[in-house]
Amino acid sequence: MTSSTLLIEKKSNYWILTLNRPDKLNALTEEMHRALAAAIDAAAVDINCRVLLLTGAGRGFCAGQDLSERLMAPDAATPDLGAGLDVLYNPLIRKLRALPIPIVCAVNGVAAGAGANIALACDLVIAAHSATFVEAFIRIGLIPDAGGTWLLPRLIGAARARAICLLAEPVEAEKAESWGLIWRSVDDAALMIEAQSMCTRLAKAPALALELTKRALDASGVNTLDKQLDLERDFQQRAGRSADYAEGVRAFTEKRQPAFSGKR
Numbered sequence: 236m237t238s239s240t241l242l243i244e245k246k247s248n249y250w251i252l253t254l255n256r257p258d259k260l261n262a263l264t265e266e267m268h269r270a271l272a273a274a275i276d277a278a279a280v281d282i283n284c285r286v287l288l289l290t291g292a293g294r295g296f297c298a299g300q301d302l303s304e305r306l307m308a309p310d311a312a313t314p315d316l317g318a319g320l321d322v323l324y325n326p327l328i329r330k331l332r333a334l335p336i337p338i339v340c341a342v343n344g345v346a347a348g349a350g351a352n353i354a355l356a357c358d359l360v361i362a363a364h365s366a367t368f369v370e371a372f373i374r375i376g377l378i379p380d381a382g383g384t385w386l387l388p389r390l391i392g393a394a395r396a397r398a399i400c401l402l403a404e405p406v407e408a409e410k411a412e413s414w415g416l417i418w419r420s421v422d423d424a425a426l427m428i429e430a431q432s433m434c435t436r437l438a439k440a441p442a443l444a445l446e447l448t449k450r451a452l453d454a455s456g457v458n459t460l461d462k463q464l465d466l467e468r469d470f471q472q473r474a475g476r477s478a479d480y481a482e483g484v485r486a487f488t489e490k491r492q493p494a495f496s497g498k499r
């Protein structure tokens with residue numbers, strides 16, 4: 236599926252997805268959702284796509300749901316926003332979290348509402364210094380969705396999560412980094428250089444170990460230590476049988492850089 240609202244650039248071993256409605260700060264329409272879902276599905280099965288890089292065009296990353304799609308006539312029946320989450324947002328967050336390859340998010344400007352939580356659902360979030368994260372939902376009478384109420388307390392703790400959700404206080408990129416909301420904040424001009432160099436590095440990393448590491452970290456959200464130890468044993472058993480493990484150890488003993496296969 237091609238769409239002018241989502242640009243897809245295929246590099247040799249990673250893809251760049253750019254949300255592309257810059258005049259509306261890349262607010263999400265249904266069409267964008269469908270294009271994004273199709274692109275993520277395609278990335279998951281393309282052996283040459285070993286990392287996904289998500290970013291936004293223009294001065295914003297994503298302002299969440301396009302509210303002009305949600306305008307109601309005064310006499311209209313009350314909307315079922317749960318259905319919108321079931322059909323578009325929840326599948327998107329599940330898709331992002333289930334993707335076996337790493338997702339880098341380069342937050343180029345404001346990330347608001349579901350736009351913030353989509354960024355935070357990615358594996359490595361780098362933000363330009365001018366970017367801000369706004370859990371804007373309360374301003375329009377909604378609760379944080381797109382996984383925000385699950386992700387935020389885990390990333391930054393209960394007190395900060397509550398404050399930014401209840402007050403809709405914008406969090407600047409540097410503060411987001413110091414809180415552990417994101418991995419790193421960088422100069423605006425360096426954002427795409429840093430993000431792409433991270434993609435190049437991840438694309439050369441052992442793919443199965445990356446996938447299993449993501450899955451293990453996700454599982455720790457619900458597992459007891461006991462269960463997690465069993466899971467680590469099982470995953471390590473799989474990783475240990477991979478050609479990439481054999482290559483990693485061989486390269487270490489031969490004092491050279493490993494050449495991983497990209498196989499999962």
Ligand code: LHQ
Nearest residue numbers: 258259260262298299300301302303316319347348349371
């Ligand atoms: C927008 C938007 C936008 C349309 C800026 N829509 N046009 C899930 C399930 C179901 C339903 C509801 O939602 C959800 C999930 C959600 O995401 S709910 C939360 C939706 N998002 C928001 O409430 C954020 C709304 N936007 C803002 O608060 C501000 O625009 C921020 C703080 C992001 C940026 O402020 P400024 O830098 O001052 O920019 P601006 O407000 O001037 O926006 C620039 C343009 O973008 C402007 O259009 P215009 O034609 O007047 O230049 C805005 O109308 C448009 N825009 N966000 N979500």
